[in-house]
Amino acid sequence: MMSSKQMKLSQVNEWDVIKQSTVYKLKVYNHIFYSLFIYQLIGFLFVINSTSGTGMSMGSLIINLEYKTAHALFYITLIWLIISSAQLGLKQSRSLMSGVVTNNKTHCFSNGLLILLMSVIGAVTIVLLSMTAELFLYLFNTPYSTDFSINYFLELLSAFLYLLLAGNLAYFITNLVMRLKLIAYLFLFILFISSLIPEISPITYFYYFLFKEMNIFLFIIKISLLIVLLFIGSLAITRQMEVER
Amino acid sequence: MNEIKVDHVTKKYGKKVVLNDLNITLNYPSITGLIGRNGSGKTTLLNMLIGYKKPSSGVIKVFGENPFDSLFVSTNTLFVDDRMQIPNTLNLNEILIEMGRFYPNWDEQLASKLFNYFDLPPNSLHQNLSKGKKSIFNMIVGLSAYAYFTVFDEPMTGMDEAVRKDMYRALLKNYLEKPRIMIISSHHLKEVEYLLENLILLDEGSIVFDGDIEAFRNYAVGLTGKVGKLEKWAETKDLLYHERVAIDDAYVVIKNNVSQAELDLYSQKQSPVETRDLLIYLTNKRRGVIDDVFKTDEIESSK
Numbered sequence: 022m023m024s025s026k027q028m029k030l031s032q033v034n035e036w037d038v039i040k041q042s043t044v045y046k047l048k049v050y051n052h053i054f055y056s057l058f059i060y061q062l063i064g065f066l067f068v069i070n071s072t073s074g075t076g077m078s079m080g081s082l083i084i085n086l087e088y089k090t091a092h093a094l095f096y097i098t099l100i101w102l103i104i105s106s107a108q109l110g111l112k113q114s115r116s117l118m119s120g121v122v123t124n125n126k127t128h129c130f131s132n133g134l135l136i137l138l139m140s141v142i143g144a145v146t147i148v149l150l151s152m153t154a155e156l157f158l159y160l161f162n163t164p165y166s167t168d169f170s171i172n173y174f175l176e177l178l179s180a181f182l183y184l185l186l187a188g189n190l191a192y193f194i195t196n197l198v199m200r201l202k203l204i205a206y207l208f209l210f211i212l213f214i215s216s217l218i219p220e221i222s223p224i225t226y227f228y229y230f231l232f233k234e235m236n237i238f239l240f241i242i243k244i245s246l247l248i249v250l251l252f253i254g255s256l257a258i259t260r261q262m263e264v265e266r
Numbered sequence: 267m268n269e270i271k272v273d274h275v276t277k278k279y280g281k282k283v284v285l286n287d288l289n290i291t292l293n294y295p296s297i298t299g300l301i302g303r304n305g306s307g308k309t310t311l312l313n314m315l316i317g318y319k320k321p322s323s324g325v326i327k328v329f330g331e332n333p334f335d336s337l338f339v340s341t342n343t344l345f346v347d348d349r350m351q352i353p354n355t356l357n358l359n360e361i362l363i364e365m366g367r368f369y370p371n372w373d374e375q376l377a378s379k380l381f382n383y384f385d386l387p388p389n390s391l392h393q394n395l396s397k398g399k400k401s402i403f404n405m406i407v408g409l410s411a412y413a414y415f416t417v418f419d420e421p422m423t424g425m426d427e428a429v430r431k432d433m434y435r436a437l438l439k440n441y442l443e444k445p446r447i448m449i450i451s452s453h454h455l456k457e458v459e460y461l462l463e464n465l466i467l468l469d470e471g472s473i474v475f476d477g478d479i480e481a482f483r484n485y486a487v488g489l490t491g492k493v494g495k496l497e498k499w500a501e502t503k504d505l506l507y508h509e510r511v512a513i514d515d516a517y518v519v520i521k522n523n524v525s526q527a528e529l530d531l532y533s534q535k536q537s538p539v540e541t542r543d544l545l546i547y548l549t550n551k552r553r554g555v556i557d558d559v560f561k562t563d564e565i566e567s568s569k
Contacts, residue, residue: 028295028414028446030329031370033341041367048364049353119318120351121368124337260335264318266349 035127042123042131043138046109049117053105053139057098061146064097068154091151095180098143099187106136106188110195110255112265119266125259133252136188144181148173175237182244189251196258269293270315270415270447275324277310277471284310286471288324292464294414295445299479301455302468303549308451309347311468312417315449316345328415339415341370346408347419348401352392358403359388362410371412371444380406380436384429397424405433409440419451434461456542469549486544487522489533490515499532506547519547 068091077083108114109132118128152173197205215222231247234240272290276283285307292298302308313319314326317333317340326333333339352361362381366372381388384402392400401423408416418437422430438461441448452458455465465482467475475482486506489496493516497508504521511517519539529536539547 028371028412028444030338030414031341033337033370035337038337038341038368045364045367048360049355051355117351117353119345121365122337122341124317124335124340126335127337261320263320264313266313266318266351 033122038122038127039130039134042118042121042127043134045121046131046135047138050105050108050135053108054142056105057101057139057143057146060097060101061094061150064094065150065154067093067097068150069157091147091154094147094150094154095183098147098180099184102136102139102143102184102188103191105139106191107195109135110192110199112199115259115262115264116266119264125262126256129252129256129259132192133189133255136192137185140181140184140188143184144177147180148177151176178241182241182248186244186248186251189248189255193251193255193258196255200258200262270329271325271327272311272315273325273327275314275321275326277307277314277319278322284471285314285321288473290466290473290476292447292449294447295441296463297441297448297450297461298464298466299455299458299462300449300451300466300468301453301545303453305470306468306549307471308468309419312345312419312449312451315415316343316417318345342414343417344369344408344411344413344415345417345419346404346421347417348397348404348423350404350407352403354391354393357389357391358386358395361392362407365407365411369411369413371414373410373412376440377406377410380409384432398426398429401425402429402433405436409436412440412444412446415447417449417451420453421450422452422457430457434458437461455545456540459541467545467548474548482544483538483541484522486519486539486547487524487529488517488519488537488539489529490517490535490537491533492516496532506544507550519544 114132115125115128194205197208212223216224219225231240231243234243270290270292272288275285275288277285288311300308300311310319314321315328315333317328317336320334328336328339329342331338333343356364358381362374362377366374366377384399384406386395386399386403386406392403395403401421402425405418405421408418408421422433425433434457437448437450441461450458450461459479462479465475465477465479466473467482475485489500490511493510493514496516496518500508500518500520503524505518506521507517507519509517
């Protein structure tokens with residue numbers, strides 16, 4: 022009787038589960054992408070309504086430079102990505118996956134893919150909205166000149182890399198706070214104390230290491246290295262995590 | 267390889283011992299009832315078998331692997347309970363489709379038939395269902411996934427009598443269709459008893475009984491007889507329960523490891539013990555009975 026009904030244990034491929042989990046999360050966390058729309062709409066309004074400026078005077082000559090930048094769009098997308106990535110690192114996110122086939126590794130990798138995808142979408146929409154804002158200002162014949170970059174590819178690349186770095190940093194810190202509270206608080210305390218003395222602050226080193234890099238290839242290597250390190254850190258922290266339900 | 271083994275497993279939360287030195291084997295195929303009172307450690311044990319939690323000491327092997335964080339174990343197991351994590355951004359129909367993508371043995375046709383039979387609204391969100399309907403949906407997932415190792419932890423919570431009856435029948439048919447390793451955890455032994463092949467009774471983190479259900483039914487015997495003679499003799503045996511039923515008559519329940527001749531000698535009447543009552547006697551041993559709570563008051567009020 023049993024032989025015809027004998028069940029077999031199923032084997033799955035890790036990569037298949039990661040792909041399935043990513044698609045599942047895209048559907049479950051669809052609100053993240055709706056919120057991007059709201060965030061960027063606010064950013065867009067900032068861009069077309071606000072101006073940045075600088076002024077100088079030489080004797081009786083006063084020069085005021087006023088210009089519009091797409092920075093607001095970038096910063097607001099950055100905030101969106103940080104919040105969304107942090108959300109993926111919460112314990113509830115892991116619990117949610119307990120209803121389907123998963124383990125900590127596939128969960129972390131699918132989160133990594135999701136952050137990657139969010140960064141791509143974030144960067145592309147920043148550039149597209151920058152172009153739209155530029156067109157908008159041109160059509161309405163605004164007297165202000167714009168400083169939107171002509172090199173859209175570089176703008177896209179740098180926005181993507183910064184977003185990906187920020188997303189991975191937010192995901193790493195959330196995991197650290199969730200799982201290794203003591204180490205996380207110690208880390209943040211040391212960071213705060215050292216930031217009081219800029220000469221020895223890791224933030225200063227980080228700033229020079231990354232943001233002052235003029236060579237594009239070195240910049241890409243450095244930022245990619247940091248992203249990989251942060252992701253490996255997240256993977257290591259979550260490896261022994263128990264599922265809270 | 268196909269079985270589940272728990273070897274000297276202890277689980278502690280801080281200094282509190284939740285499970286104490288458990289040894290269990292679950293063979294393929296089998297339906298095992300995991301029974302115990304609230305806080306007996308049932309859910310903690312299930313969480314470790316399914317790979318959500320790590321034991322503090324001891325070894326657990328599920329299909330030859332440590333289940334903690336194992337993708338292989340996760341692929342072949344499903345845990346159905348009222349805390350099952352169902353996303354609130356997908357409707358019921360979409361969730362069933364997603365489950366089908368994850369579980370290799372998923373039976374779409376069965377899911378659809380059960381869904382229609384129990385009249386669930388396909389476009390509703392899980393969070394908007396009543397407690398009973400949520401449990402029905404979770405059960406549909408549990409049955410349709412045909413996971414090699416399926417755990418049902420209090421699966422019928424909130425269901426009405428008619429639905430419970432249907433669901434137990436569905437569960438049995440589902441098992442007979444594709445026999446596998448199933449655990450049904452419940453407080454209500456009477457309700458699940460007829461489904462079970464084996465029974466594990468947990469109390470305060472320890473195993474009180476582990477064996478086949480028939481052995482549990484014959485575990486104890488109820489005796490009625492004269493107070494002096496029966497009570498005195500019963501105290502020398504494994505006494506599980508006693509009460510005075512008349513001025514000079516007593517009813518005792520003892521472990522059924524005594525010869526028939528001896529039973530005949532000390533009692534006037536012998537009767538089987540209801541499994542539901544036996545469960546209470548076995549788990550009350552350490553707690554006493556509710557009457558003990560009022561004893562002091564009675565003494566003080568009589569003063």
